[in-house]
Amino acid sequence: MTAPLNGTARGRAPEGYDKYAFEPFAVTVDLAVLTLRAGALHVLLVERGHEPYAGRWALPGGFVLPDESAETAARRELAEETGLSDVSGLHLEQLRTYSEPDRDPRMRVVSVAFAALLPHAPEPHGGGDAAQAQWLRYNALGPLAFDHDRILADAHDRVGAKLEYSCIATAFCPPEFTLGELRQVYETVWGTALDPPNFRRKVLATPGFVEPVPGAARLTGGRGKPAALYRAGTAATLHPPLLRPTTSVSPASPPSTPSPSSSSPVPTSPEGRPE
Amino acid sequence: MTAPLNGTARGRAPEGYDKYAFEPFAVTVDLAVLTLRAGALHVLLVERGHEPYAGRWALPGGFVLPDESAETAARRELAEETGLSDVSGLHLEQLRTYSEPDRDPRMRVVSVAFAALLPHAPEPHGGGDAAQAQWLRYNALGPLAFDHDRILADAHDRVGAKLEYSCIATAFCPPEFTLGELRQVYETVWGTALDPPNFRRKVLATPGFVEPVPGAARLTGGRGKPAALYRAGTAATLHPPLLRPTTSVSPASPPSTPSPSSSSPVPTSPEGRPE
DNA sequence: ATGATCAATAGTCATACCGACTATAAAGAG
DNA sequence: CTCTTTATAGTCGGTATGACTATTGATCAT
Numbered sequence: 236m237t238a239p240l241n242g243t244a245r246g247r248a249p250e251g252y253d254k255y256a257f258e259p260f261a262v263t264v265d266l267a268v269l270t271l272r273a274g275a276l277h278v279l280l281v282e283r284g285h286e287p288y289a290g291r292w293a294l295p296g297g298f299v300l301p302d303e304s305a306e307t308a309a310r311r312e313l314a315e316e317t318g319l320s321d322v323s324g325l326h327l328e329q330l331r332t333y334s335e336p337d338r339d340p341r342m343r344v345v346s347v348a349f350a351a352l353l354p355h356a357p358e359p360h361g362g363g364d365a366a367q368a369q370w371l372r373y374n375a376l377g378p379l380a381f382d383h384d385r386i387l388a389d390a391h392d393r394v395g396a397k398l399e400y401s402c403i404a405t406a407f408c409p410p411e412f413t414l415g416e417l418r419q420v421y422e423t424v425w426g427t428a429l430d431p432p433n434f435r436r437k438v439l440a441t442p443g444f445v446e447p448v449p450g451a452a453r454l455t456g457g458r459g460k461p462a463a464l465y466r467a468g469t470a471a472t473l474h475p476p477l478l479r480p481t482t483s484v485s486p487a488s489p490p491s492t493p494s495p496s497s498s499s500p501v502p503t504s505p506e507g508r509p510e
Numbered sequence: 511m512t513a514p515l516n517g518t519a520r521g522r523a524p525e526g527y528d529k530y531a532f533e534p535f536a537v538t539v540d541l542a543v544l545t546l547r548a549g550a551l552h553v554l555l556v557e558r559g560h561e562p563y564a565g566r567w568a569l570p571g572g573f574v575l576p577d578e579s580a581e582t583a584a585r586r587e588l589a590e591e592t593g594l595s596d597v598s599g600l601h602l603e604q605l606r607t608y609s610e611p612d613r614d615p616r617m618r619v620v621s622v623a624f625a626a627l628l629p630h631a632p633e634p635h636g637g638g639d640a641a642q643a644q645w646l647r648y649n650a651l652g653p654l655a656f657d658h659d660r661i662l663a664d665a666h667d668r669v670g671a672k673l674e675y676s677c678i679a680t681a682f683c684p685p686e687f688t689l690g691e692l693r694q695v696y697e698t699v700w701g702t703a704l705d706p707p708n709f710r711r712k713v714l715a716t717p718g719f720v721e722p723v724p725g726a727a728r729l730t731g732g733r734g735k736p737a738a739l740y741r742a743g744t745a746a747t748l749h750p751p752l753l754r755p756t757t758s759v760s761p762a763s764p765p766s767t768p769s770p771s772s773s774s775p776v777p778t779s780p781e782g783r784p785e
Numbered sequence: 786a787t788g789a790t791c792a793a794t795a796g797t798c799a800t801a802c803c804g805a806c807t808a809t810a811a812a813g814a815g
Numbered sequence: 816c817t818c819t820t821t822a823t824a825g826t827c828g829g830t831a832t833g834a835c836t837a838t839t840g841a842t843c844a845t
Contacts, residue, residue: 258576259534262609262620301533301618305609332607332622334537334580343576345537345620347607400675415792432794433833440831459792460840475831478750690821707823708804715802734821735811750802 261509263346264309265296265383267330267390268317269373270356271407276373276423278387279316279359287340288380294387295368296346297508305329305347313351316368317359326352326406328397330389338382344509350390352406381510395424400476402444405467413454413462414438417445425479437477443470536784538621539584540571540658542605542665543592544648545631546682551648551698553662554591554634562615563655569662570643571621572783580604580622588626591643592634601627601681603672605664613657619784625665627681656785670699675751677719680742688729688737689713692720700754712752718745 268279280292295316299308306329314322330348338344359368373391378384397403404420405412418434438444445465455461543554555567570591574583581604589597605623613619634643648666653659672678679695680687693709713719720740730736 258573260537260574260620262535262537298533299535299609299620302611304611305607305620329606331604332580334574334622336577336579345535345574345580345622347609347620413793430833430835431792432796432835435794437832455841457792458790458842460794462793474756475753476751481749688822705804705806706821707806707825710823712803730812732821733813733819735823737822
C-alpha cells in the first residue's frame, strides 16, 4: 500500500482505495506558551514570514518527528522557541487536537495543541525556525494565523478552569513567591479581582498547595508590608476547589478576533513548516 | 515536496530531508463508548481477529478519512459500530491524542481518542469493520489491545471528573428519567453510594440541570414509590460543582491491567486497520 | 522627618451549602 | 396485611465562603 503525498493533498480521498486505506497526514504540535509579565497575561508568538498568513502572528510549533511522541515534540519546540536550557520542569499540558480538513490551505495537517506555563518569561531569542518570537499581551492581539485564535482561546479556557481545581497556578510563579504573586496569577487569568484575605485563607487552608519557606524569609522591595515567601507544595488538586466569582461572565477578553477556524499552509522552505 | 509513504514507515526519519521535512503519519480515532447496563458501567469493545493482539478486545475506531475532521470520523465510527441511526445527539468528547512512536508495532499511528456516552445501549450488530462488537463490563476486563487500557482509563477519569462540574450525567439517561436513575449514573461511574435526599436537593437546586416533565408524569413499575420524571435541562455546567465524597480513594477499579502503553499493527486487509 | 499610601495579614460575622439523619409516602413482594 | 423498597420532605450542625474591619510594616512624596 503506497499513497502519493503532495503538498496540496486536501479534499478528495483516493477513491480507488479499499475501506482500510488511509491518507497520510502531517502531524504537528502547536504551543500556547503563557506567562505573566507586568501583571498581564502574555503569549509567545512568532511572526510568519511566508504565505499563507505572511506577516501574521502564529503560535510556535513544528512537526512531530518520526521517533517522537507529540509530548516530546512539544517539549523540544518549547526549548527551541524560548531558548530555555531547562525546560523539563515546566508545566506542559495537552489541550486537544485540531484536525479540520481545511485548517491549512497547503495540505492536510493535524495539530496536537499544548499549553505551557512559564514562571518569569525570558526574552525569546528566536533560536528555532521562527523568524522572530516575541511575548505579546493576550489582550490586544490581532487575528492570528490559521486556527490559532481558537487554540489560544481554548488554552486560556483550560488554564482558567484548571486554576479552580488544581494547583497549576504555582507553575506561573518562580520557585519562591508571595501569596500576592500567586493571587495575581488568578486575577490575571480570570480577569477578576480577588479579596486578599479570603484568598490567603483559602490557599493556606488547602494542605499541600503551598508551604512556607523555612527561614522566615520575607520579600521586601515593593510597596507595602513585606510578604512571607512560599514554595509550591506537593498537592496537585484543590479540594474543595477555588471557584471564580459567580459574577464571572467575561473572562479576560480573548484575542480581539474570536473567529473560529482558519487554515494553514505546508512547508516548502525553512520557516515554512505548515502553520 | 513529495514524501514516499508506505505502510511500515516507522522508526527512521528520511534523514536527507531538511529540518522542515515531515514524516507522514496515519491518523485514527479510538472510541471509548460508555453506557450503563444493569447498574454497571459497560464499554463497547471489538474482538481483534488478526495480529497483533489477535483475540484481544480493543476499542472501536478507524482511520480519519481525507476529508474528515477527527470529530467527524469519530461520529461516523460511532454510528457504524453501534448500529444506531441517529448518532447526532449523543455526547462525544475528545479526550486526548496518543502518539507514542511504538504504540502500534506495524507503523506510526497517531490516534485521537474520544469518549462517547450512550443512554440505553442497543445491542451492537458488528456492522462496521469489527469482527464482533460487544458490551463488556468496565470492571472485569482483561488487558486490552495496544494502549487501549490507558485510553479507557483516561476516558473513565475524564467522565468521572466532568460529572462533578458539568451536566453530562443526563447523556447516560433516556429522554425522560427519574432522579434515581440520574443518581445511579453518578454512583456507577464514581463507584460510591450517594445519599438520595442530598442528591435530590443538590440537583433540583441547580437551575437548568433537570426540569420536570409537565404532565406530572411518574414512573412506576419498579419497587418503591413511583418517581417523578425529569428531562435534561439547558444548563451545561454545575455551579457550584457536585463533588464526589472526599473519601474517594478508589474510583471504580480500572481495567485489571493498568499497563501503560502498548503498540498496534498496520492495515493490510479488511478488519486490519491499525489498532 | 513625617505623614500619606500601599500591601500583607489578622480577625469577625452572617450565610450558603453540604453531610448525616429522621420521618413519611407509596408502591410491590410474600 | 405486613415487610421491603424507593421516593421525597424536612431538620440540624458544621464547614466554607463572601463581605468587611483593623492592624502592621514597609515605601513614597514633600
